[in-house]
Amino acid sequence: MIRYALKCEHAHEFEAWFSNSAAFDEQKARALVECPHCGSAHVEKAIMAPMVRTSETAENRHADMRKAVAEAMYKVRSHVEQNFDYVGEGFAREARDMHEGLAPERPIYGEASRDEVRELIDEGVPVAPLPIPIGEKPKPKTLN
Structure with a gap:
């Protein structure tokens, strides 16, 4: 090929x-x-530079990629934690209320079960999982 x-x-x-x-x-x-x-x-x-193999091993490249992915995940999570409102286990209710116009829109994050997430998606509520960087365990949050 x-x-x-x-x-x-x-x-x-x-x-x-x-x-x-x-x-x-x-x-x-x-x-x-x-x-x-x-x-x-x-x-x-188009003009294309040939792919030249170096002495770098596939294992090193994969380690570098894993590190880059972990760093990106950490940055995303940190951004969300610093700039979004944590709503805890009320996430599904808050997200649904904002989607239906019953609550003012604002960036939020929190906890939801798989069933709650499926229901939100089925209803057209935009949701996405918050990444947990590789090697970290989810930390329980407390509401302020």
């Missing part, structure tokens, strides 16, 4: 995989290669 950096006539850049160079040429000639952004079939190969 070969990965090509591609660019359409509208300067949208994207990547695609082909079994070989001839496969790209054949699919392009048959207008089967399209820009995922605008659908244009006028696509050309």
Whole structure:
């Protein structure tokens, strides 16, 4: 397999995989290669730097990725804890009330059971889990 950096006539850049160079040429000639952004079939190969293997092991790369993910999760969680109102086990009720216009909108976070979360999603209430950074255990919160 070969990965090509591609660019359409509208300067949208994207990547695609082909079994070989001839496969790209054949699919392009048959207008089967399209820009995922605008659908244009006028696509050309873009300049691409070759992938060079270094002495870095896959294990080191994975460790670096895990560390980066953990740091991002920590930042998200810290941002929420510092800027959102903690509503504890009343999260589902508060989120539903805001969604229905019964309470003023504000950023909140708190606790909810899986069933409560499913019900909120079914009702169209926007919710998302708060990430727990890798290696940490959830800490119980107290309402102020």
